[in-house]
Amino acid sequence: MLSFITARQIGLDPPVRLRRAESARxxxxxxxxxxxxxxxxxxxxxxxIDIEVIEGRYMLSGGSDGVIVIYDLENNSRKxxxxxxxVCTVGRSSRHVHRFSVExxxxxxxxxxMFVSSSFDKxxxxxxxxxxxxxxxxxxxxxxxxxxxxxxxxxxxxxxxxTKDPKVQLCDLKSGSRIHILQGHRGEVLxxxxxxxxxxxxxxASADSRVRVWDVRRASGSLFTLDQQNGDQSKTSTETVNxxxxxxxxxxxxxxxxxxxxxxxxxxxxxxxxxxxGENTLVNYGKVVNESRKGVKLTVSQGCSPEFVFVPCGxxxxxxxxxxxxxxxTLRGHYNNVDCCEFHPDYQxxxxxxxxxxxxxxxxxxxxxxxxxxxxxxxxxxxxAAVNPAxxxxxxxxxx
Numbered sequence: 001m002l003s004f005i006t007a008r009q010i011g012l013d014p015p016v017r018l019r020r021a022e023s024a025r026x027x028x029x030x031x032x033x034x035x036x037x038x039x040x041x042x043x044x045x046x047x048x049i050d051i052e053v054i055e056g057r058y059m060l061s062g063g064s065d066g067v068i069v070i071y072d073l074e075n076n077s078r079k080x081x082x083x084x085x086x087v088c089t090v091g092r093s094s095r096h097v098h099r100f101s102v103e104x105x106x107x108x109x110x111x112x113x114m115f116v117s118s119s120f121d122k123x124x125x126x127x128x129x130x131x132x133x134x135x136x137x138x139x140x141x142x143x144x145x146x147x148x149x150x151x152x153x154x155x156x157x158x159x160x161x162x163t164k165d166p167k168v169q170l171c172d173l174k175s176g177s178r179i180h181i182l183q184g185h186r187g188e189v190l191x192x193x194x195x196x197x198x199x200x201x202x203x204x205a206s207a208d209s210r211v212r213v214w215d216v217r218r219a220s221g222s223l224f225t226l227d228q229q230n231g232d233q234s235k236t237s238t239e240t241v242n243x244x245x246x247x248x249x250x251x252x253x254x255x256x257x258x259x260x261x262x263x264x265x266x267x268x269x270x271x272x273x274x275x276x277x278g279e280n281t282l283v284n285y286g287k288v289v290n291e292s293r294k295g296v297k298l299t300v301s302q303g304c305s306p307e308f309v310f311v312p313c314g315x316x317x318x319x320x321x322x323x324x325x326x327x328x329x330t331l332r333g334h335y336n337n338v339d340c341c342e343f344h345p346d347y348q349x350x351x352x353x354x355x356x357x358x359x360x361x362x363x364x365x366x367x368x369x370x371x372x373x374x375x376x377x378x379x380x381x382x383x384x385a386a387v388n389p390a391x392x393x394x395x396x397x398x399x400x
Contacts, residue, residue, distance in 0.1 A: 020305035026348035026364035027308050032333040035081045038359040041069045046353030049342045052107040056346040062102030067091050109151045118144040136176050146295050150194035160202050162189030168204050184212050184222050190250040191295045197258025205249035224278040251296035266290050283325040289313050297340035312338035317352050333360050
């Protein structure tokens, strides 16, 4: 780290390189924070969490009990030990509460005054944060597994919705109606994600083992279907032609720059794809255990070089190097299966929720004086840096 500071001071490296290196170091030192608790409100498992990007202060959670909670993550007490309190709750006593399990919650990307939730009660609700009452309710014919709003869209206000029906539904916030459907899947749609790079590009994953990428401006169908064999017919059987996985695909996540797409499936595999061409990059993550029949909420780090992916895996969260597939560490602390995790880019922290009804905070461990002295000695001696291979100098000095 001293070499980065020196290189920045004398003008050899831009500031972004030091920032990315420090962000990566913080991610590599994540540990369960025993001094920070998240108030326990849910009576059943936690399926989904989301942190708003406006202030980076408020977190939504949705549980199998149908309850939605908003937490304040800021340490208002200024004490070392503190609890992230629930600011407000849509509980069982509310007449607007979801009747069944809440599968996805998401803040409106441009304003904390609104959020959206979807549930197994066949509804998706658009909430006014101030009144905690739904401003709009969309009804569907089957269970709603997932929804997603584009984080960058300015020309449209569409919400993509995945249900038990193979058709992907597009709902318009402005008109309050379902305006379009995307046809192509043959099974229930378990995960949907808008690209953070192009506002009209949408990826959808289904129980039919396929992942399709759409341009919602086109009426002729999907742009392409991800193929794990990259079109090599000699390696495929007739049953696996144009399939992303050999089982149900229940997890999708774009990298922050939108250049890559991660998928997970019940074949215990995770794959990394070029989002513009649909090419399988063939990164080998090994066996990534996935027994969920519903969606899995994985997440990718931001501002780090190299980048890392956090994947719920049983009662743990597995951390992998995104582009090499190396398993970096395992975050253990939950007493039951983990269903969701969310990365906080402002502080390089991670929050995870599981069937044990707990939300856990994983935070970087501060350097102790002994560690600093040891590293300084290594730099002076000209020793090779980094205990962990993920510290290797793989970043670009370019801002993008």
